[in-house]
Amino acid sequence: MTENQSRRSFLQNLGVGLGTTAAAFTVPSLVSIPESKSKYEGKKLGIALVGLGSYAKNQLAVGLEQTPNCYLAGIVTGTPSKAEEWMKKYNIPKKNVYNYQTFDQIADNKDIDIVYVVLPNSMHHEYVIRAAKAGKHVMCEKPMANTVKECQEMIKACKDAGVQLGVGYRMHFEPFTKEVIRMSREKVFGNVKFINSNFGFTIGDPTQWRLKKPMAGGGPLMDVGIYCVQGSRYITGKEPLAVTAQFGPITDPTRFKDVEESLSWQFDFPDAVTVNGFTSYKTNIEQLYITYEKGFVQLSPAYSYGPIKGRTSQGELNLPIVHHQANMLEAIAREFLETKMFPSHISGEEGLKDMKYLTAIYEAARTGKKIKLA
């Protein structure tokens, strides 16, 4: 089992959520995508995946087999054997296969509408900018990059090139998450008062890039804590005002030479909403618990590939179980076919904001000070 398989398998089989037993993962159907509108008939956006790790292979490529309005048109990989395998499996013509040296020639390839960067975090900056310079619209995995400055440069490069930039924030398209956002914004239970947002898992292979700060930019906060930060923003629809944070103890110095093992933080949001977050590479936890004036909502699992489960003070939430990546990519494709833009809530600016908050959390934890954000 490779390091990535180990992590991704965990995210699929988490079994730490609401009443979830560690049952086998079942591939969800794409029930939340309505029939393709006739105006898109026959039109499919071509997507090229850059980096063929586990997320590209087991989530994005699988998702792209289910999407009416976009498809896997090309690949970029440094491993010739992977190129062969993918060409066969997905019927990809050789002219749509690149390596990291030939990547920039993608500019001349009319089959490719969108480049999706699925590389380790430290490589997002370079490959998003090269994709933009090649005139391609770009999707980038989260976290958007390793630093605020990198995010700003990526946004500028895409703007200068006149291409769209999106961050792979799949939860924005997921039905339980969308319903909780709706309930929060429409004040179904009154105003939001307090949020617990936790995401952590037990990391495997001690040699993997996620444990190397130069490649990952940080530890679990960069990898999965970012979901909790995003979560508190999409639930409240507001930006945090200040943050305090604390590193947890290092119990495993072999794995955690470079990055934090666990981390807690506290956001002050407008309207006196407190958000207490926690992330870890040594604890299996995944929950979003929101208290309102007149009730509560809980998602658990809240952030992994599903099935997401939810309940409120009124009872269980029964909503469609979707394939997260198919669902996201199809929504992006349709928005683009209709408006020539990516959805605004997954924009580079959103990725940049999260990066500022992640950076502030690290600063708060390092200094012990409350960091003002607004």
Next chain:
Amino acid sequence: MTENQSRRSFLQNLGVGLGTTAAAFTVPSLVSIPESKSKYEGKKLGIALVGLGSYAKNQLAVGLEQTPNCYLAGIVTGTPSKAEEWMKKYNIPKKNVYNYQTFDQIADNKDIDIVYVVLPNSMHHEYVIRAAKAGKHVMCEKPMANTVKECQEMIKACKDAGVQLGVGYRMHFEPFTKEVIRMSREKVFGNVKFINSNFGFTIGDPTQWRLKKPMAGGGPLMDVGIYCVQGSRYITGKEPLAVTAQFGPITDPTRFKDVEESLSWQFDFPDAVTVNGFTSYKTNIEQLYITYEKGFVQLSPAYSYGPIKGRTSQGELNLPIVHHQANMLEAIAREFLETKMFPSHISGEEGLKDMKYLTAIYEAARTGKKIKLA
């Protein structure tokens, strides 16, 4: 509606827990108390309540009507009309009725085995010590007092007088809580990894003593946050090593002139267990969420008068719904009849430990520093 009625009604009707709607409170049956053992036949400890506020009236006195081995034998009140009312209702002889001036004469009253102090926090110290000097065993409501020094003096007074001292920590006797303690100690889901422990409610009458620091010793942390602190200790069976904490913003300066409106804290426990807590007088929340190596347990409601609800990663917890105060008082009575001692997990030493942790949380919040506890 008086201030206390308002608060106590809230605790009964919380409706912020697991799948709880704000349904009418139903009086629970005392199903968890087994039939009285024959060796106690006919033996009933006499309990005198000191202070006849809402908790004494609606919880303790009601509970004492259901307890085979203890009963309401006497009262101490400064309000003659209350004395009349209670004497009639509970058939209490005039000789077992005291006011705050005559209280010390209780020393000569053979009907009274245990004095239960249910006064505002600032009065616990004086009345526990007076009860001890009168040679009576003493139960004291939580928080045990307003300061560590007061707790130490109360413990010493009881020791010097050779009487038992207990704090009204009713959750230790509650079936869901006991089951979660068992599952944690027996490692049913492996070791505890992380805990969220939250308890808050929306406070009513702005003139009530709970909002006055001299009487209450502090705000929601002293009143309900103490349950979260206790909770993290009885779940782990360990003592915290260090704490950080943060006051929430004051949005209601009329009510919160004197005490905090809300408060978050983070305990480092042994074995790298992080406990993130939150308490508030402006947010309805009540949950204990424990993540283990291989699953989770959630109680919500977790701390109010019930019914407590619980679930684990294996499914719902189905356990008896009890009257918390009857259940606690009967357990204490039986332990005392058998051993001449109160149960050790509600001892004055336990109350003192909690007071040290509450004091450290306030210090951490005030200074912004991490406070070492061990």
